[in-house]
Amino acid sequence: MSSATIIFLLSICIVILVCIIAYQQFIFHNGTKSKIHEISSKLKELLDNGSNEKVTVFTDNKALIELATQINRMLEDRQKVKVEYHRAEIAYKKMLSNISHDIKTPMTVILGYLEIMRLNGTQNNEMMQKVESTARRVMELITQFFTLAKLEAGDTNIPLERININEVCRENLLSFYEILSKKDFQVEVDIPDQVLYANANKDALQRILFNLISNAIRYGGDGKYLGIFLRAGQKDIYIDIIDKGHGIKKEFAASVFDRLFTMEDSRNSDMQGNGLGLTIAKNLAVQLGGDITLNSQPYKKTVFTIILKRMAY
Template sequence: MVMLLTTMIFMLLGVIFFQYRMQKSKDEQLRYTYEKLQEIAGKQTAEKLLVVTDDQELQKLLVAINRLLEAKQKTNADHAKVEISMRKMLSNVSHDLKTPLTVILGYIEILQTDPTLSEEERQALLKKVQLKTYELMELIHKFFDLAKLESGDQRIELTRINVNEVCQANILSFYDVLTTKGFAVHIDLPETPLYALGNEEVLGRILNNLISNAIAYGGDGKTLGMTVRNEEKLVCIDIWDKGKGISESHIDKVFERMYTLEDSRNRLYQGSGLGLTITKRLVEALGGEIHLSSKPYGKTVFTIMLKRMEF
């Protein structure tokens, strides 16, 4: 009897000791988890929690915590990227607004202070003031448009549109410009009309931006093309040129705010850096995608992909 009681006591002590060790191990793991979380939060690092444990409930907790950390770190990274982009944008906005304003003020000062100007010279300066004012207003409109698109304030009604008709009308609107500049134009539209989910006005603006971009930046190739393709559930529109193109290192950046293609395109045609950003936002507002591929002096292609609709 005594031996049995003694054995039971030792067994109970063993169980208690095992539970004590388990609890102590769990306490240490929880303490480490807490301290590591404090460190990660304090230093804003990209670390994850790594704890070796057999406790399945603790494993589930660690998985959930790491998911939250990943989400927080992604949010922080996105916020930092937006902040950098906004600082750059404000800097460039200031510069882009200051330049035409300085020129306008210079012309006005000449008109006010130079009594020797002939009427013809005065009219020429006034014409320059008018052109610079239009340039400034266009830039302000671009900033306003981008702000509306990114805030979601601009509502776009989506309907079934005839892509062939919209593309044909837009390329024809550039006929005089292309002819004057000596461009060879290649238009490839399918005989059977293709329909897509979209908005005629918005798609027209997208095409206008891309064709203008091809004329300005791909002009040295003297070739411009438009191709409309049927890709199963998508309607694809290619706007292409054979100009200087865009180097691979710049392709991922061309749709960013204020990116002006300084190294990859002609410096004579530097713009606000908002045209392609607005174009991308408009394509996304139609539920589509836009992609770019480029082989310098071979073929630079902007491809718009919209959801195809039946007749």
């Protein structure tokens, strides 16, 4: 075979290979374009209909598979946002309903007492005291509601500084001395001699302790016990507020920090709870860089633990 023939055959082979490659590129380009159009159409359909489906693409193209994967991640995040929005909407409607109930009830009492005094044409000191007490409950509820609203909106400035936790615990316990004595509570306190410091805010911490101690007296009062224990780890400080009352059932444990959550007996007029105290305490603790946890064994021990960031001496 002559060299000219060999060159001719090689030239034909090269032309054929070039044609095959060009054809494959053409098919690949059009196939990729078709798949992208398919993904785009499906995505538009899902977004327009608000569907929870995912984008599926049948291809060996790794780039298209990755594109579909990331689109599905975006759709999953979108679905989570929708679910959270719906959940928050329901929670706010329930909160407004509870607030309406909690304000309407004492206001009805106030108006009732005022009507009796008007009809009798007298000023009854006992009734006046009840009116004043009930009005204070309404103001407390309104104040707590707006406090929570400001906290959740990030509209509250809470500067952090080095706080003597031992001192704050003692101060708050002393403020409840009279009511604890009247109710014949057994009080157990364990505050170490070693001063513990935390990166916190004194006003916020006092509000947290006030709310938790009030909660223990109000809902755990049947146990006639209050314990305050201060302890420290390497990085954190822990304040345990303990009561031995009827506690919190497991089905309620995950909800006690929700806005205006109240158990079935919390509408008892003797308890006068409005469900905002624990929510505010939790929110404040988180803004201090800490947290509040709950561990409850009914009629044995219910423990709310405040966790704060420890600071050096």
